[in-house]
Amino acid sequence: MTPAPCDLGNSKDSLKNSIINHLRFTLGAYVESASKNDWWVATCLAIRDRVMDHATKSRTLHRQSGVRRVHYLSLEYLMGRLLENNLRNSGLYESTKAALGEMGKDLDALLDCEPDMGLGNGGLGRLAACFMDSLSTVNLPAIGYGIHYEFGLFRQEFVNGKQVEHPDAWMRDGSPWKIARPSYRQTVQLYGRVVQKFDDCGHPRSEWVETKALLGLPWDIPIVGYDSHTVNVLRLWQAQADEDFNFQVFNEGSYVEALRDKAIAETVSKVLYPNDSTESGKELRLVQQYFFVACSLADIVRRFKVGYTLPWSEFPSKAAIQLNDTHPAVAIPELMRILVDLEGLPWNEAWKICQETFAYTNHTLLPEALEMWSVSLFERVLPRHLQIIYQINQLFLEGDVEAKWPGDSEKKRSLSLIEERGGKYVRMANLSVLGSHATNGVAALHTRLLCERLFADFYALYPDRFLNLTNGITFRRWLDVCNPQLSALITETIGESWKKNADLLRNLDPHADDPAFRARYAKIKRDHKVVLAKIIEDECGVTVSPDALFDVQIKRLHEYKRQHLNLLNIVTLYREILDNPNADFHPRVFIFGAKAAPGYFLAKNIIHAINAVAAKVNNDPRVGDKLKVVFLPNYRVSLAEKIIPASDLSEQISTAGKEASGTGNMKLALNGSLTIGTLDGANVEIEEEVGSENIFIFGLTVEEVTELRAKGYNPWDYYWANEKLRNTIDWISSDYFTGNAEEFQPLRRSLLDHGDPYLCLADYQSYVDAQAKVDATYKDQDKWVKMAILNTARVGKFSSDRTILQYAEKVWNLPQVPIGE
Numbered sequence: 001m002t003p004a005p006c007d008l009g010n011s012k013d014s015l016k017n018s019i020i021n022h023l024r025f026t027l028g029a030y031v032e033s034a035s036k037n038d039w040w041v042a043t044c045l046a047i048r049d050r051v052m053d054h055a056t057k058s059r060t061l062h063r064q065s066g067v068r069r070v071h072y073l074s075l076e077y078l079m080g081r082l083l084e085n086n087l088r089n090s091g092l093y094e095s096t097k098a099a100l101g102e103m104g105k106d107l108d109a110l111l112d113c114e115p116d117m118g119l120g121n122g123g124l125g126r127l128a129a130c131f132m133d134s135l136s137t138v139n140l141p142a143i144g145y146g147i148h149y150e151f152g153l154f155r156q157e158f159v160n161g162k163q164v165e166h167p168d169a170w171m172r173d174g175s176p177w178k179i180a181r182p183s184y185r186q187t188v189q190l191y192g193r194v195v196q197k198f199d200d201c202g203h204p205r206s207e208w209v210e211t212k213a214l215l216g217l218p219w220d221i222p223i224v225g226y227d228s229h230t231v232n233v234l235r236l237w238q239a240q241a242d243e244d245f246n247f248q249v250f251n252e253g254s255y256v257e258a259l260r261d262k263a264i265a266e267t268v269s270k271v272l273y274p275n276d277s278t279e280s281g282k283e284l285r286l287v288q289q290y291f292f293v294a295c296s297l298a299d300i301v302r303r304f305k306v307g308y309t310l311p312w313s314e315f316p317s318k319a320a321i322q323l324n325d326t327h328p329a330v331a332i333p334e335l336m337r338i339l340v341d342l343e344g345l346p347w348n349e350a351w352k353i354c355q356e357t358f359a360y361t362n363h364t365l366l367p368e369a370l371e372m373w374s375v376s377l378f379e380r381v382l383p384r385h386l387q388i389i390y391q392i393n394q395l396f397l398e399g400d401v402e403a404k405w406p407g408d409s410e411k412k413r414s415l416s417l418i419e420e421r422g423g424k425y426v427r428m429a430n431l432s433v434l435g436s437h438a439t440n441g442v443a444a445l446h447t448r449l450l451c452e453r454l455f456a457d458f459y460a461l462y463p464d465r466f467l468n469l470t471n472g473i474t475f476r477r478w479l480d481v482c483n484p485q486l487s488a489l490i491t492e493t494i495g496e497s498w499k500k501n502a503d504l505l506r507n508l509d510p511h512a513d514d515p516a517f518r519a520r521y522a523k524i525k526r527d528h529k530v531v532l533a534k535i536i537e538d539e540c541g542v543t544v545s546p547d548a549l550f551d552v553q554i555k556r557l558h559e560y561k562r563q564h565l566n567l568l569n570i571v572t573l574y575r576e577i578l579d580n581p582n583a584d585f586h587p588r589v590f591i592f593g594a595k596a597a598p599g600y601f602l603a604k605n606i607i608h609a610i611n612a613v614a615a616k617v618n619n620d621p622r623v624g625d626k627l628k629v630v631f632l633p634n635y636r637v638s639l640a641e642k643i644i645p646a647s648d649l650s651e652q653i654s655t656a657g658k659e660a661s662g663t664g665n666m667k668l669a670l671n672g673s674l675t676i677g678t679l680d681g682a683n684v685e686i687e688e689e690v691g692s693e694n695i696f697i698f699g700l701t702v703e704e705v706t707e708l709r710a711k712g713y714n715p716w717d718y719y720w721a722n723e724k725l726r727n728t729i730d731w732i733s734s735d736y737f738t739g740n741a742e743e744f745q746p747l748r749r750s751l752l753d754h755g756d757p758y759l760c761l762a763d764y765q766s767y768v769d770a771q772a773k774v775d776a777t778y779k780d781q782d783k784w785v786k787m788a789i790l791n792t793a794r795v796g797k798f799s800s801d802r803t804i805l806q807y808a809e810k811v812w813n814l815p816q817v818p819i820g821e
């Protein structure tokens with residue numbers, strides 16, 4: 001008999017009681033001497049209490065109503081901090097602040113106690129987090145599946161301007177949001193070999209034997225929607241040894257050996273691979289992918305079997321599975337193994353179920369990011385899955401491909417799931433397209449390039465399977481939580497319903513012409529700049545003026561994102577200020593935030609170069625306040641929440657055709673930061689929405705990039721033709737900035753000798769000119785603030801609620817299931 005849910009009131013007093021009770025009974029702390037961290041944990045637990053009933057109720061109602069659920073499989077979830085988001089989404093912010101206040105505690109101080117849940121690298125991981133927020137907010141039944149990494153994305157420190165990585169022990173001081181679910185522990189098999197057997201009816205059956213077992217313990221994190229009673233969960237798997245302690249070996253006297261398997265097992269979910277847009281190809285990474293996929297599919301199949309007595313053909317009507325990039329693509333042969341080997345379904349039936357169940361999102365065109373596992377490694381770790389992939393491939397090439405292009409071996413080579421050139425590899429992207437009923441890109445331009453280039457042959461074969469679903473961001477975290485002042489001004493001006501229907505922000509448009517509104521809008525921006533200036537002072541020891549133009553580039557460090565093009569412009573500007581001290585140039589602060597993958601040498605060289613230039617410029621008395629360059633260390637979600645509301649200019653300067661979408665561009669535009677960017681990724685759609693008069697577009701288009709490459713691009717031509725550019729490159733690679741002329745030779749060589757693969761020199765002059773236009777525009781503050789307001793007003797399209805509702809309609813065929821009180 002389920003006990004009646006105890007009424008945990010939302011009043012200030014009820015919250016006070018809960019917090020005190022958790023301090024005393026859960027943490028065993030003296031209220032008088034409890035630490036700030038204790039108060040943070042107790043407050044989190046008090047809020048968790050109030051959402052858990054909704055979580056249980058959501059799960060129960062989803063099960064009882066037999067609705068289809070979407071299962072989002074992602075190796076990354078860049079969640080950031082949860083307390084403030086959960087407080088505002090559940091409408092408990094004010095009462096909790098008051099409750100703590102009455103006990104002499106400042107909520108804002110406790111919020112800073114929370115470490116970021118940094119279980120992701122960049123855009124892909126943050127997108128998954130925004131999607132989880134929207135799924136609960138728009139009442140869609142969903143479960144997010146991922147890995148419970150013990151260590152998230154590394155903590156970045158700068159030592160003499162160079163990046164140094166430190167482990168991110170995010171759970172060291174407790175992690176109050178997660179709940180262990182040992183009753184749903186799963187066992188996963190790995191390695192071993194496959195033997196052919198025959199079942200009772202004499203049918204051949206493959207059996208996977210002599211495998212190594214691994215356990216998966218699930219941890220559930222409640223995902224609180226905004227102003228909705230749907231609380232979905234994020235289920236993260238922790239790897240555990242099948243047998244903690246090998247007594248046999250212990251008795252033979254080797255204690256360490258006895259624990260070897262335990263140590264190995266736990267490495268599987270130990271740490272997130274820190275590569276963004278590059279594949280690792282490491283065995284442990286493949287084991288991580290299969291581990292969480294096998295646990296998740298076993299959990300989904302368990303729920304189907306327990307919940308229903310339906311034929312397998314009905315499985316897709318109860319379970320939609322979204323593959324967040326190819327990282328979980330091994331789920332396709334895994335479901336085939338379950339259906340064919342374990343459940344005894346005929347191959348074709350099983351394959352049909354797979355295609356109806358899976359859908360795949362591609363996030364990048366970069367060749368180095370497309371996962372290709374060597375056949376030898378695959379055979380060793382997952383021998384049965386390799387067999388299944390070979391069988392899928394054979395039926396595909398001899399089936400649909402031969403039918404469409406009879407005898408065309410070139411088509412077979414390009415469409416095959418197996419790459420044969422330079423060794424044998426499994427093409428996870430091809431497998432994902434073939435095993436899914438829908439493949440989507442993440443912005444209109446990106447999807448067009450997917451269909452025209454990367455998947456051109458698949459598109460020719462299955463045009464109806466491809467669609468575009470432009471990325472989005474949750475406006476709760478990226479406006480209501482990080483910029484409550486602007487959120488309040490908007491609500492005061494156009495009402496509150498924009499929080500659930502972002503298109504209503506358009507109603508702000510006419511207010512751009514109202515000087516009083518502009519003044520209030522501008523004050524909010526300046527107040528955030530004052531806050532950020534303090535952070536810059538504390539973190540970088542640099543004093544910046546909140547009246548300077550804050551020019552922001554925050555994203556992972558990657559050559560295609562062209563932080564080094566930004567640096568070329570900065571050094572050109574530095575030269576100009578020295579050459580023309582009286583030039584009428586509005587003071588500017590260049591703000592960088594970016595982590596480089598630890599093994600990415602050139603990215604680290606660019607970080608060092610930016611810090612070296614910053615050190616020179618910031619201490620050059622000839623420059624004064626005209627120019628400041630700051631690189632904030634350890635860029636992460638909670639830091640982004642401080643930078644974005646204070647930004648005036650948003651740098652989205654990737655080489656056209658390289659940034660699939662970008663999502664930082666959306667966050668910055670929403671907070672009134674004007675974009676300077678190329679026609680790449682979602683920048684194209686941001687320009688369509690805000691109007692070309694409210695954005696600074698520059699540079700080569702995708703078509704012009706293709707043309708330039710086709711006719712042969714030689715960066716030396718631009719170097720010799722443009723004196724400013726030549727002086728800038730020579731200056732950066734001289735000994736001026738570090739006393740060692742060798743320091744930035746790698747950067748110089750990449751821009752010249754190595755052919756400038758991302759066309760920085762080709763876009764340099766157009767970029768410098770656009771930056772000059774920015775300077776001129778910023779001097780007319782009325783015009784600038786008007787443009788900023790129109791950006792906030794016109795980016796409603798980029799709400800992840802819109803994106804998720806499109807996935808639900810076009811891919812998952814998923815009904816919204818409102819949960820009552």
Ligand SMILES: [N-]=[N+]=N[C@]1([C@H](N)O)O[C@H](CO)[C@@H](O)[C@H](O)[C@H]1O
Pocket residue numbers: 122123124125127276277363364369442471659660661662663681
């Ligand atoms: N991997 N990956 N892809 C990315 C990002 N680096 O995480 O996914 C993001 C989310 O789709 C995109 O916005 C971004 O352009 C793309 O490069």
